[in-house]
Ligand SMILES: Nc1ncnc2c1ncn2[C@@H]1O[C@H](COP(=O)(O)OP(=O)(O)OP(=O)(O)O)[C@@H](O)[C@H]1O
C-alpha cells in the first residue's frame with residue numbers, strides 16, 4: 238500500500254562505510270561515508286567512492302566525514318548522504334518517503350541522537366526506527382529474535398567504535414560503547430612510521446598496510462609478511478618508501494588493540510551475577526571490519542575466557558538485521574515516544 242512512498246529501508250551509518258538495505262531487494266549500497274565539498278562554492282561534488290578518489294588529489298575540494306564515532310556529527314552532510322542514497326535506490330526518486338530504520342551505537346549521546354533524528358526526517362523518512370547496532374547485528378547473524386530468552390553476546394568492532402551488547406529477549410541487558418576501532422589502529426601505524434622513520438604517511442596508506450600485513454601478536458608460525466608504504470620524508474620533504482613487516486604493524490597497534498579488548502571486558506562486566514556465569518557457555522560473536530584482524534579473536538578468547546568467533550564476514554549483518562527488525566515491527570503501531578533519549582531498546586520516533 239505504501240510502495241509509492243518507497244519500500245522499507247534500513248541504513249547502517251558506519252563511520253567508514255554506509256550500507257543500505259531495501260525491502261525485497263537486499264543490500265543495495267555499500268559506500269565509503271565520505272562527501273567532497275567544493276572549497277569555493279560550498280557545493281557537494283561527489284559522495285562515496287568518487288569522493289574518496291578525490292582525496293589529496295583535488296586542491297579545490299574538502300573531504301567531509303559526516304559520520305564520526307557512529308553518529309552524524311556533520312548533520313547537513315549526513316542528511317545529504319542519506320537523501321542521496323534513498324533517491325538513488327527508490328523508483329520515485331523525489332517523492333520517496335520510506336519507513337526508515339537506522340542502526341545506532343548502544344551508548345549514543347542524546348545530542349547525537351537528536352542530530353540523527355533530524356537528519357533522517359530531513360532525508361525523507363516517513364517513520365524512523367532506531368536499533369542499537371549489537372541487536373541489529375545479532376538479528377542479522379540469525380542469533381536472536383525478540384521474545385527468545387537465550388543470552389547472546391555481540392561485539393561490533395568497526396572503524397571508530399567498539400560496541401558490545403549482551404542481549405536477551407531481543408533487548409540489551411547491558412552494553413558498552415568505546416571510541417576505539419580500526420581508525421585507531423591506522424592512526425597508531427601513522428604515528429609509528431613518523432616516530433621511527435621520520436616519514437609522514439596518510440591514514441589510507443596505514444590502513445592498506447594494516448589490511449595487507451596486520452596481525453595481533455604473538456604472530457607464532459604465521460609467515461612474516463612485509464609491505465611498502467609511501468609518504469613524505471619530514472626532513473627532506475621528498476617522497477620515500479618504507480618497508481613495514483607484520484611485526485612492525487603488530488608493535489604499532491598493540492595499544493589500541495589492548496583498548497578494544499578492555500572495552501569488551503568492560504561490556505561483559507556490566508552483567509549481573511545471574512547471567513554472568515551463563516556467559517561462559519554462550520561465548521562472544523564478533524562482527525564489524527576490525528574483527529577480521531588476524532589473531533584478534535584469539536586474544537579476546539584469552540583475555541575474557543569466553544569463546545570468541547567471527548559471526549559475519551561481509552559486514553552486512555547489522556543492516557540486514559535492522560531490516561528484519563523493521564519488518565517484524567511492521568504490523569505494530571509505533572510505541573509512545575520514550576522519555577529517555579538513549580535508544581537502549583528498539584525505539585520508534587514519530588515525525589515532529
Ligand atoms: N581484514 C581486515 N583486517 C583488519 N581490519 C579490517 C579488515 N577489513 C576491514 N577492516 C577495518 O574495519 C574497519 C571498517 O569496519 P566497519 O565497516 O565495520 O566500520 P563502520 O561500520 O563503517 O564503522 P563504525 O561501526 O565504527 O561506525 C576499517 O577500519 C577497516 O580498516
Ligand SMILES: [Mg+2]
Nearest residue numbers: 251252395525
Ligand atoms: Mg559499524
